[in-house]
Amino acid sequence: MDIDLEKMLAKVKASQWALADIDWDAPGAELITDEQWPKLKAFMSDLMWIEHVGARGFAAMARKAEDPMLKEMYTYFHAEEQRHANAEMALMRRWGMLEEDEIPLPNINLRLVIDWLDTQSDRMPLEVLGSVIPMLEVALDGALCTFLLEQVDDPVCHDAFKRINDDESRHLGVGFHVLEMQGHGKAYRLGLNFMGTVLNPRLIVGIATYLPLLSRMRDNVAAMGLPEEKLYKAMNKYERIGGRTADGRRNPWFQLISRHGRLVADRGNKLYHVPVDAMVKLTDYYPRALLRPVPTWVKELTYKTAA
Amino acid sequence: MSAVNGHAASKQAASASRRARKTPAARQAPVLDVAIIGAGFSGLGTAIRLREQGISDIAILERGDDVGGTWRDNTYPGAACDIPSNLYSFSFAQNPNWSRGYSGSAEILDYIHHLVDRFELRALMRFRHTVTGMTFDEARGVWTIRVAGKKNVHARCVVSAQGPLANPALPNIPGIDTFGGKTIHSARWEHSYDFAGKRVAVIGTGASAIQIVPALAERVDFLKVFQRTPAWILPRPGYAAPDWNKTLFEKLPASQTAFRNALFYAHEAMATGVIWNTPVTRLLEGVAKAFLRHQVPDAWVRRQLTPQYRIGCKRLLVSNDYYPALMRDNVKLYTWPIDKICEKGIRSVEGIEHQVDCIVFATGFAVSKAAAPFPITGVDGRRLDDEWSRGAMAYKSVNVAGYPNLFMALGPNSGPGHNSALSYMEPQIDYIVQGIQTILEYDLRALDVREDAQAKHNAQLQKRLAKTNWNSGCASWYLTEDGFNATMYPGFATQYKKQMARFVNEDYRAIRYEPEFHERWMRND
Numbered sequence: 001m002d003i004d005l006e007k008m009l010a011k012v013k014a015s016q017w018a019l020a021d022i023d024w025d026a027p028g029a030e031l032i033t034d035e036q037w038p039k040l041k042a043f044m045s046d047l048m049w050i051e052h053v054g055a056r057g058f059a060a061m062a063r064k065a066e067d068p069m070l071k072e073m074y075t076y077f078h079a080e081e082q083r084h085a086n087a088e089m090a091l092m093r094r095w096g097m098l099e100e101d102e103i104p105l106p107n108i109n110l111r112l113v114i115d116w117l118d119t120q121s122d123r124m125p126l127e128v129l130g131s132v133i134p135m136l137e138v139a140l141d142g143a144l145c146t147f148l149l150e151q152v153d154d155p156v157c158h159d160a161f162k163r164i165n166d167d168e169s170r171h172l173g174v175g176f177h178v179l180e181m182q183g184h185g186k187a188y189r190l191g192l193n194f195m196g197t198v199l200n201p202r203l204i205v206g207i208a209t210y211l212p213l214l215s216r217m218r219d220n221v222a223a224m225g226l227p228e229e230k231l232y233k234a235m236n237k238y239e240r241i242g243g244r245t246a247d248g249r250r251n252p253w254f255q256l257i258s259r260h261g262r263l264v265a266d267r268g269n270k271l272y273h274v275p276v277d278a279m280v281k282l283t284d285y286y287p288r289a290l291l292r293p294v295p296t297w298v299k300e301l302t303y304k305t306a307a
Numbered sequence: 308m309s310a311v312n313g314h315a316a317s318k319q320a321a322s323a324s325r326r327a328r329k330t331p332a333a334r335q336a337p338v339l340d341v342a343i344i345g346a347g348f349s350g351l352g353t354a355i356r357l358r359e360q361g362i363s364d365i366a367i368l369e370r371g372d373d374v375g376g377t378w379r380d381n382t383y384p385g386a387a388c389d390i391p392s393n394l395y396s397f398s399f400a401q402n403p404n405w406s407r408g409y410s411g412s413a414e415i416l417d418y419i420h421h422l423v424d425r426f427e428l429r430a431l432m433r434f435r436h437t438v439t440g441m442t443f444d445e446a447r448g449v450w451t452i453r454v455a456g457k458k459n460v461h462a463r464c465v466v467s468a469q470g471p472l473a474n475p476a477l478p479n480i481p482g483i484d485t486f487g488g489k490t491i492h493s494a495r496w497e498h499s500y501d502f503a504g505k506r507v508a509v510i511g512t513g514a515s516a517i518q519i520v521p522a523l524a525e526r527v528d529f530l531k532v533f534q535r536t537p538a539w540i541l542p543r544p545g546y547a548a549p550d551w552n553k554t555l556f557e558k559l560p561a562s563q564t565a566f567r568n569a570l571f572y573a574h575e576a577m578a579t580g581v582i583w584n585t586p587v588t589r590l591l592e593g594v595a596k597a598f599l600r601h602q603v604p605d606a607w608v609r610r611q612l613t614p615q616y617r618i619g620c621k622r623l624l625v626s627n628d629y630y631p632a633l634m635r636d637n638v639k640l641y642t643w644p645i646d647k648i649c650e651k652g653i654r655s656v657e658g659i660e661h662q663v664d665c666i667v668f669a670t671g672f673a674v675s676k677a678a679a680p681f682p683i684t685g686v687d688g689r690r691l692d693d694e695w696s697r698g699a700m701a702y703k704s705v706n707v708a709g710y711p712n713l714f715m716a717l718g719p720n721s722g723p724g725h726n727s728a729l730s731y732m733e734p735q736i737d738y739i740v741q742g743i744q745t746i747l748e749y750d751l752r753a754l755d756v757r758e759d760a761q762a763k764h765n766a767q768l769q770k771r772l773a774k775t776n777w778n779s780g781c782a783s784w785y786l787t788e789d790g791f792n793a794t795m796y797p798g799f800a801t802q803y804k805k806q807m808a809r810f811v812n813e814d815y816r817a818i819r820y821e822p823e824f825h826e827r828w829m830r831n832d
C-alpha cells in the first residue's frame with residue numbers, strides 16, 4: 001500500500017465534514033424496533049468508545065511520528081475519530097438512548113484501556129500503536145459498521161456511517177502504508193527493537209488490557225446477532241493487506257498482531273480462550289477504587305452539532 | 308573604496324557640487340539627501356542619529372498618519388513589550404520614568420512621541436505616504452521612490468525601515484470571508500467594538516495571543532482559544548517601578564545605564580540556551596515545564612500545552628497570566644485542527660461548529676523572507692524580488708549588492724531570539740549613518756557592497772545558523788518554506804554590535820560622478 005502522503009493529506013483536508021452537515025431530526029428514527037433498541041444501545045456505546053479510544057491512540061501517534069506530514073495526518077485522524085464518536089453519540093441521542101448531557105458508560109475493559117492509554121500511550125514507540133490500530137479499524141470497518149448498517153434502516157444512520165466509513169478508508173490506507181514502512185530495513189534490527197519493546201512491562205500491561213477487551217467486544221457483538229465468522233473474516237483482512245509486501249511481512253508487530261488475530265478466530269484453541277475469557281470475567285471484579293479518575297480528554301465528547 | 312580615500316580636498320568640493328546640483332534640481336524634482344521609509348523605532352532613530360552628524364536634508368515617508376510603527380499599530384488589550392523597558396528603549400534617550408518593568412504599548416508609544424518632540428522630528432514627517440516601489444538611477448545616483456497616489460520622491464540615499472513585523476497576516480483558512488460576525492486582527496484593534504457579553508474565538512497562540520487572552524478573558528462571556536502549535540513560555544519577573552527607582556534614575560542617569568547593562572547581559576546569557584542547544588537549553592525547558600505544571604493542574608491540558616520542539620526554535624514567550632487565563636471557567640483551549648470558517652463560527656475537524664460573535668486573529672505578520680517588501684530595482688534593472696526569491700540575503704543585514712545607497716534597518720538576519728531588537732537596531736543605525744556620511748562627504752554616485760563580500764558574509768552566517776535551535780527542525784516564521792533562515796542573527800548581540808562597529812571600506816565599491824556627466828547634468832540635459 002504505497003501511498004503519496006502529501007496527496008493523501010490534501011485529500012484528508014478536502015474531505016472534511018461536520019455534525020451540522022447531517023439533519024439529526026430527519027424522519028427515520030422510528031425505524032428502530034423495540035427489540036433492537038437495548039442491544040443497539042449497548043452496541044453503539046461500545047462502538048463510540050472504541051472510536052474515542054482510537055482517537056487517543058492517534059494523538060499519541062501524532063507525537064511520535066517524525067515525518068511532519070504524518071504528524072499532521074495523525075493530528076487530523078485524532079480529531080476525525082473524535083468526530084466519529086461525536087456523531088455516534090448524536091445518533092444515540094436521536095434514538096433516545098442518552099439523557100441531557102449523558103455520556104454512555106464505558107465497560108470495565110474500556111476503562112482499563114483508557115487508563116492505559118492515558119498514562120502509557122505517549123511512551124510507546126510508534127510501531128506498537130501503528131500496528132494495533134489498523135487491526136481495530138479493519139474489525140470496525142469490515143464487521144461492526146457493515147453489520148450495523150445491515151440491521152438498521154434509519155437513513156440518517158446510513159448517511160452518518162457513509163461519511164465515517166469514507167474517513168476510515170483513508171485511515172486504513174495510511175495505516176497499512178505505515179505498517180509496511182516500519183517493516184523496512186534489516187530483519188534482525190527490527191527483531192531487536194521489537195524484543196526491546198515487547199518485554200517492556202508497560203506494554204505487557206497494555207496487552208493484558210487489550211486481550212480481554214477484544215474478547216468482550218466479540219461477546220457483545222455476538223449478543224447482538226453478529227455471526228462471529230463475519231468478525232474473523234474482517235480481521236483476516238489485516239493479515240491479507242498487511243502481508244502483501246515483504247516489508248509488511250517483515251514487520252514483527254504485524255506478525256504478532258496477525259497471529260493473535262488467528263488465535264482469536266480459532267475458537268477451538270482452548271489454550272488462548274480459556275484464560276482470556278477468564279480475564280474478562282475477572283475484570284468484572286476489578287476494584288473500581290483502583291481506577292484513576294476519568295481523564296479530561298473524555299469530557300471533550302459531545303453530541304451537539306454546535307458549541 | 309581606496310579610489311576615494313586619496314581625495315584630500317574632496318570634502319569641500321563635494322559639498323559645493325552638491326549645492327550646485329540642487330539648484331537645477333529645483334526645476335526638476337528635488338533630490339533629498341536621505342529618504343527614510345517608516346516612522347517606527349528604526350526610522351526615527353536613524354533620523355535622530357543622522358541629524359546629530361549634521362545630515363538634515365531628510366524626509367520620513369510613513370504610510371500611517373502618526374509615528375510609532377509597531378506601537379501605533381499594536382494596541383490590543385494587554386499589548387506590552389516582553390523585553391524590559393529599560394532595555395527596550397534607545398541608549399541615547401533613556402527614560403527614567405518607565406512605570407513598570409515591561410511597559411504597555413501606550414507607554415511605549417508615549418516614549419516614541421517624546422522622542423519626536425525632543426529631537427524635533429515632526430518637520431521631517433510625510434504621513435500618508437505609502438511607498439509602492441523604488442528604482443535606482445545609476446547615471447544620476449538617485450533613487451526614485453514611488454508613493455501611492457502621490458508624486459515620486461527622489462533621494463540619494465534610502466533607509467528602508469518599514470518594519471519586519473508591520474503587515475498583519477491572516478491565516479490560510481477556507482471560508483474566512485463567509486463569517487457573518489466581527490473579525491479583528493491583533494495589530495489592527497478596533498477599540499469601539501464592545502466585547503462585553505460576547506462569545507469570542509482567538510486564533511493563534513503566539514506572542515500577541517498570550518497577551519490578548521488574559522486581558523480579553525476578563526471582558527467576554529466566553530473565550531475559545533484555538534491553538535495549532537504550543538509555545539514555550541517562561542515566567543516573567545514583572546514589577547511596577549517604585550518611585551524611589553524613578554527618582555534615582557532621574558538624578559543619577561549612570562545608575563540607569565548600569566541597570567540597563569545588567570539587563571543586557573542577563574539577556575545575553577539566555578542566548579546560550581535559546582540560540583544553541585546546550586545544557587542551558589535543557590535547564591530552560593525544565594523551568595518552563597515546571598512553570599506549566601505549577602499553573603495547569605490538568606494533565607491533558609498540560610499535554611496540549613507542552614511544545615514538542617526544542618526551546619528557542621520558535622519565539623520564546625514570557626507570561627505569568629496566560630496559563631491561569633486558560634484555566635478560567637469562561638475560557639477553553641482547543642487543539643483540533645480548524646477545517647473552515649463558516650457564517651456562524653469555526654468548524655474544527657472533531658465535527659463541531661464553534662459559534663462565536665467575534666473572531667480575533669492573533670496570527671502575526673507577513674514577514675518578507677523571500678521577497679522584497681515592495682518592488683526594488685537596482686543597477687542594470689536587477690530586481691530584489693528575483694534575487695531574494697529563495698530567501699533574503701544582505702551584507703551585515705544592511706546592504707545588498709547591486710542596490711547602491713540603499714540601507715535596511717532590521718534587514719535579513721538581524722533578529723534576536725533572546726534580547727531587545729533595539730540592541731541590534733542601534734548598531735545598525737550607527738552603521739547606516741557611517742554609510743550615508745561616506746556617500747555625502749565623498750560625493751559618491753553609488754556606494755555598493757561587493758558581491759564577494761556579501762557572499763562570504765552569508766556563507767559564514769548560514770554555516771553558523773545551521774548549528775542553532777532555529778534550524779533544528781520546527782517550522783517557524785523565522786524560516787522560509789524551504790527552511791532557509793533569512794531572519795535571525797546566530798550570535799550574541801555583543802557579537803553583532805562588534806561586527807557593525809566599523810564600516811569596512813574594502814567591502815564596498817564606490818563610484819563618483821564623472822566630470823563629463825556632472826556637466827551634462829548641470830546643463831540639465
Ligand SMILES: Cc1cc2nc3c(=O)[nH]c(=O)nc-3n(C[C@H](O)[C@H](O)[C@H](O)COP(=O)(O)OP(=O)(O)OC[C@H]3O[C@@H](n4cnc5c(N)ncnc54)[C@H](O)[C@@H]3O)c2cc1C
Pocket residue numbers: 344345346347348349350368369370371374375376377378381386387388389390395436437438439468469470471472473515681716717726727728729
Ligand atoms: C506586538 C509586538 C510586540 C513586540 N515586542 C517586542 C519586544 O518586547 N521586544 C523587542 O525587542 N521587539 C519587539 N517587537 C518587535 C518590534 O517590531 C521591533 O522591536 C521594533 O518595534 C521594530 O521597529 P521598526 O521601526 O523597525 O518597525 P515598525 O515599528 O514596524 O515601523 C515600521 C513603519 O513603517 C511603516 N511602513 C511599512 N510599510 C510602509 C510602506 N510601504 N510605505 C510607508 N511606510 C511603511 C509602518 O506603517 C510603520 O510605521 C514586537 C513586535 C510586535 C508586533
Ligand SMILES: [Fe+2]
Pocket residue numbers: 051054080081084164168
Ligand atoms: Fe473511526
Ligand SMILES: [Fe+2]
Pocket residue numbers: 054081137167168171
Ligand atoms: Fe479510524
